[in-house]
Amino acid sequence: MIGSFVLLSITYGQSSNGLQNGVSTIFAPLQEGADRALKPARDLVNWFDETYDAKGENSRLKSELAKARTQAVAGQVALQENAQLRKLVELDNGPALAASAYKEVTGRVISRSPTPWHSTVVINLGSNDGVKVDDPVLSGAGLVGRVASAQASTSQVTLLTDHTSAVAAKVVPGGAQGVIKPDVGNPEDLILDFLDASKNVHVGQDVATSGWAVQGFSSLFPPNLPVGEVTEASIVEQEASQQVHLRPYADLRNLDILQVLTGGSRG
């Protein structure tokens, strides 16, 4: 017991240490093998859970589809206008997107923390693949988190639902800015905190990273990475505590293939 307290006192706050790096390197091939071998069994169990949820999900998706159709039409119009405006101001299509400066590296989740307190996953990409601490991590649906520590062949990713996570974000359209914080223990709910009370946010609006940069300091995430959709935005809550709730696009419970944005300039 004393040993546990000593270890905890020494290592708390460190990103990783020699022992963890060594053990992770030795176990990485074993974890990867076990991950692949257990995938069919995992998919079977998750299939049961997903089938159980499918009924409620179906009606939600139908309403989302109807809304998305309307948005797609509006989006097409906006794209046309955007292309015309770009020609006018001679903007280059490429460098305008800060995220394009990043190189994407794709990997798999090989293990996950069993407690709801530490929402972390370990991926099979490490410093050998160019992954560095604080690199943004995405799934096919949106932002998932950031790299907390990178060993040679594995990295620990802190998810948006971890209690230490905080992401600068904006509501689109509208532009209200805030900080995304987790509601620890509930991976389907995030809180967009410190919102400007004068700008009203509505249910169904999208939330993306804001990617700020001020006097040499910058956000860890590039701008415009999709994060989630506003699900709860009562006027009372917005005025009293300047926060709204959102549902992350990425299914943070079932992560498999992830993409790390390496290199690039922050903000």
Added chain:
Amino acid sequence: MIVTPKILVRIVAIAILGVLLQLCFFSRVTLFHTSPDMLPALVVSLGLLGGSMTGAVSGFSIGLLIDCLLVEPLGASSLVLLSTGYLAGLFRERFEIHSSLVPPLLCMGLTLFAELGFALVQVLLGVDAPVSPMIVRDILLKSIFAFFIGWPIYLGIRRLLRPALVEETKVRRRKQPTVLGT
């Protein structure tokens, strides 16, 4: 439990296999929006079969291994699982296991204890975000899952460690046929 080098190798193999199974399978499946946690059940089973010392040492080692693999502060999981294993071992030393329902019930109870322990350690270390009431549901569901996964885990480990179990040896000796006239 008589811990010989051969039995020690088996316990180490069980611990490594358990940790891999937890990280690569149980942590990544969801049932009713919760992932089962088999590690407290594994430690409880080792404690029930080997006593308080075996339970505490295996709990500490499994916790340390999991903290290393997840790159989390070393000692947090060790502290909780050590206490869990010790309590399971203490139960074994103080009381007789009369019913086959005792191991899974203990797995359930001590998983609840372990999950509350993880929460306590986390609160003491500081939580930088609001905590959802869903976490209570998560802890309770993990304990219920432990009842169902604790049973096969206990039986499986008992089978693997049978040569080292004092009571099992006694039972086997008792069952040997008596040869008369020799």
